[in-house]
Amino acid sequence: MLELSAAHCLRTPAVVDSIAGLLGNTPTVRLDRLAASRGLDAAVFMKLEYLNPGGSHKARIALGMVIDAEKRGLLKRGSGQTIVEGTGGNTGIGLAIAANLLGYRLVLAVPDNYSKDKIKLLRAYGADVRLSDSRLGRDSHFRLARELLDRNPDWFMPDQLANPVNIQAHYESTGREIVAAFRKTPIDVFVAGAGSGGHITGIGRVLKEVWPNVTICLIQPEGCDFRANVFRPHRIQATAIGLVPKNLDLGIVDHYVGVLDEEALASVRLLMQYEGIGVGLSSGANIAGCLKIAATSGPDTRILCMAYDHVSDYLDAI
Ligand SMILES: Cc1ncc(COP(=O)(O)O)c(C=O)c1O
Missing domain, CATH: 3.40.50.1100 (Rossmann fold)
Structure with a gap:
């Protein structure tokens, strides 16, 4: 039930010392309108990581x-x-x-x-x-x-593909935020793409520690296969980048779902039109994957994915 009141606009904004103080604690939205539009009963949730400083996870x-x-x-x-x-x-x-x-x-x-x-x-x-x-x-x-x-050997390279802090950051912050948000009623499926692999690995590990029965589902562009190290050109930017990075632990992945570029694109539009949420293509691919999983799951299944970044960077693509 949608209820709006003046109180929604009167929340006191935090005063922070720098934009870094606004990192994390991103909200999660239940996408009932989108699910109903596809005739689905499952509960699909999206954590809005584009609300982080800089606009992404x-x-x-x-x-x-x-x-x-x-x-x-x-x-x-x-x-x-x-x-x-x-x-x-x-x-x-x-x-x-x-x-x-x-x-x-x-x-x-x-x-x-x-x-x-x-x-x-x-x-x-x-x-x-x-x-x-x-x-x-x-x-x-x-x-x-x-x-x-x-x-330039005096330069420093963080190396997100191999730096363990990439996994650790998601294990300690994003993953724990999810556990806190769903403490009362856990999720059944976590759906994610992989570029560096940092977030699916870090979040996947903490979710499995807390909820051993959770299913971790990796979205891959149709025609790509992480297990076989096979990649082909696609439009789902920043995922399936042509290699299996050190920071992607395929051992935590239970299930793989292929998504076409067109399905990711269509899902970006559906999400805007039914939920008023504008996301990028890789987040659209997550939604397409969630809908596929929801279509073959029981009505009580709870599925979560993330909105990595905002549609405003993809206006040429949609
Ligand atoms: C838009 C977008 N989607 C998905 C990913 C994949 O995230 P990760 O590197 O944690 O696997 C990235 C990573 O840069 C990204 O920028």
Whole structure:
């Protein structure tokens, strides 16, 4: 039942010392209108990670990796040292926020076929963006970042594909937030895509510790198969990036669901039209996966996925 009152607008906003103080504790929405529109009884939920600073779940790991490097003595706050990373966009925004707040220079390698708006945004944050030749493969930006590091050994690379802090950040924050939000009535299925693998692995691990019967479901673009290390070109940016990263623990995955580009796109629109929630394509792929699972599950099944980022970065694609 939808009820609105003036009280909704009168909540006192928090006063924080920096934007980092607004990281995490993102809300979760139950998508009953969307489910009903497909004739489904299952309860589908979406955690709105685009409400994080920088607009995605990746700010959590970006700040986490930089602060961890400071603790290990690899970075010195305010030193102007250079951080270099290969990123399709969202980790770059998170790193730009971390670099600007903590006093570092940032160089980002980004594939030349990625969202132009995101590249503009990264430059506006002050990052030095270097474009990699996407014809060289889906991991061209990671290879360019590695080459830049080889040429500049005094730079620091967080390395989201292998840095354990990526998993740990989601284990300790995102995963625990989910457990707290669903403490009274646990979820049955957690649905996620994988780029670096950090969030599905970190969240998957904590959910399985708390709810051993939970099913972890990995969404893969149709034609890609993480288990066989098979990838093909697709439009679901930032997922299935052409390799199985070290931070993706396939051991926690119980179930795999293939999603077509068109299904992800259609789900982005459905979510906007039935729920008023605008998300990016990989989040649309999650919704498509949730709906497929809901169609073959019992009416009481509770399915959760995340909205990684916002539709406003994908207006050219939808
Ligand atoms: C829009 C979007 N979707 C999905 C992912 C995948 O998340 P993870 O790297 O935690 O696997 C990313 C990662 O950058 C992303 O930016």
